[in-house]
Amino acid sequence: MSKMSSAKKKISKEQREELLEILKTRFDKNMKRHKGIEWAKVEARLDKNAEKLWSLAEMEKTGGEPDVVGFDKKSGEYMFVDCAAESPKGRRSICYDHEALESRKEHKPGNSAVQMAEDMGIALLTEEQYRELQKLGAFDAKTSSWVKTPTDIRKLGGAIFCDFRFGHVFTYHNGAESYYGARAFRGILFV
Template sequence: MNSNKKELSPEQCEELIGTLKTRFDKNSDRHKGIEWTKVEAKLKANAEKLWSLDEMESTGGEPDVVGYDEKTNEYIFYDCSAESPKGRRSICYDHEALEARKEHKPENSAIEMAADMGIQLLTEDQYKELQQLGNFDMKTSSWIITPVAIRKLGGALFCDRRYNHVFLYHNGAESYYAARGFRGCLRV
């Protein structure tokens, strides 16, 4: 991950925008009716959001535009990598869960890592929306935002896709697995 400086150099910006445009063009079914020139203008006007997209990209998320919110005039990006982003796996759910582990602690937690990146974990509904765009997490799973009532009892939620069906599961928030990471959402 990058340092505390949440800004990319002009060269890094152009390289990232080129990567995002290539992905946008290759996956036009994810964002019907959205024009790249408008997305690009928004990206260039939001350096910190571009930094967050770079964090998503550098951890293996392959972010792409999946929608547009007319009320807020924001483009919505989700991690669209085939599997849960490789650079965000083997982590527990949140800081409280990380601190609760007495031994074999993971390096980080999904909630903290997302906050550091300037993104949000997907909600259950967002995860299901993503799965309408393709088949994701066929071999991995992804933590999702967990309702407070479940988290207070020590649990956390994650999803995956198996048998051509999207599944929602629970686990102890302190658990972590090599095949479980998280997917993020960013509004620009």
């Protein structure tokens, strides 16, 4: 897969204004996700990071509904995570990573979670981050999401994914080359 050049990772002024309005509306509607965080400070940080706005636009375009879920006091960065109720529609039916994609002899999916995330300038949630997200609402009650898989599991051909059923977060394993219409991935972006 070819990596997108940073020159293309820009959005127009109109797209920027539209995206900021969507993000602000979502921010205001979901205050429990980011108690004590002010939108004006988030927006000021976004204004200084054009590539991050592009990544947020990609998250939005693929159905992720990104929202602020925290602030890292050490780095001074805000954490945006995909907060769509179900795993993002524009990222479904993908295997875990490029190696898994290449291993399939037939019926290959169009992409992999790791490659899509990299192309979008975001990272897959870890299992721990996924569990933290579930404290803010019930996500993936009908779908599932690939999460960053530990190296030892991946070396053996597996990958892990999570979902939320029966009031609990469940972590499962699958062959990394598998893909399903109800599985995508959730990303995180630090701005």
